[in-house]
Amino acid sequence: MSEFLFPLAVFFAAIFTNNILLTNYLGMCSFLSVSKELETSAGLGIAVTFVLAVTTAINWVVYHFLLVPFQLEYLRFIVFIIVIAAFVQLIEMVIERYSEGLYFALGIFLPLITVNCAILGVSLFMVIREYSFITSFFFGLGSGLGWLLAILAMAGIRQRLKTAKIPPGLEGAGIALIIAGFMAMAFMGFSGMITIS
Template sequence: MGEMLLVIVSAIFVNNVVFARFLGICPYLGVSRKLDTAIGMGFAVTFVMTVATAIGYFLQYAVLIPFKIEFMQTVMFILVIASLVQLVEIILKKVSKPLYSSLGIFLPLITTNCAILGVALISIQEEYDLVTSVVFSFFSAMGFILAIVMFAGIREKLEAADVPKPFENVPIGFISAAILSLAFMGFAGLVK
């Protein structure tokens, strides 16, 4: 149980996919203008990341390793991720049209979100078992949600703030992201 707690804390804070591993930066910067859109994207990424890691684990140990085709790992994981994104897109279109519309082009871009592929590959490289892989991927996604929701909240506040003209929009966004990243560096050394 103690080891699982270390995996959870590490995934959310210490080795946060956005701030420590620098994965998933495109949706982090692109979908963080509004809080509700950021939350929707976060939950879509959580679903895809968790399920893709579980399926990837199964494919790694049931197909790739037994047939000695580990070199196909990246291609196989990308196919799984693309299929899951299509499933999420169909579900969101039926369940929540406003969220589907607000995510727009960023929903299909979950397919190319390097955080999802990165977490699946990291769980294999770290040689986690299935349960640890799923826990790691779920809490890595929670770390992604934490990062994107915090950034969306800051960006919404900055809309009303009196920001100097040269720093409006993108520059102040990058400065805010850098400060958030520095804040998360305070967790470095807490766990491996």
């Protein structure tokens, strides 16, 4: 595959065939908790997409220009988490300043983006798969958009279910997990369209 097409293939694969949430099951806690309202889900999904795209690029630079030259690769977990935490703190301050309603709607889940395993997972996959800077950026952006797509779909379904009759034993988390399973199977239908290594 040409050097130009590979980042695009990684981008589309991260959205559909290798969706970080529905294929690797990373970032499920905030996905299941916040996906009750469409507006809140959109806000968190956009924040996660932005954080994923930017922190993956920053972590690539830190890893290749700081950790590798000084043979400190074993510190990547700690360093990646520090970069993610600092960036999320910046995003939290911006959202609080310019969208107080969204800030309070997201509540505890906004600072929890820091420990969202999807964000750390994308940075670690970038290192394991030895992606270039451009490919890493597209991988982070595609993973974020895939996460956003999944949480918006879940929020839409859950809003429709508010008026539906659900057996008492399945209300809340039970039906949410069943929906997530069906969504994961639906995304598996894209398998084979785009493959990346």
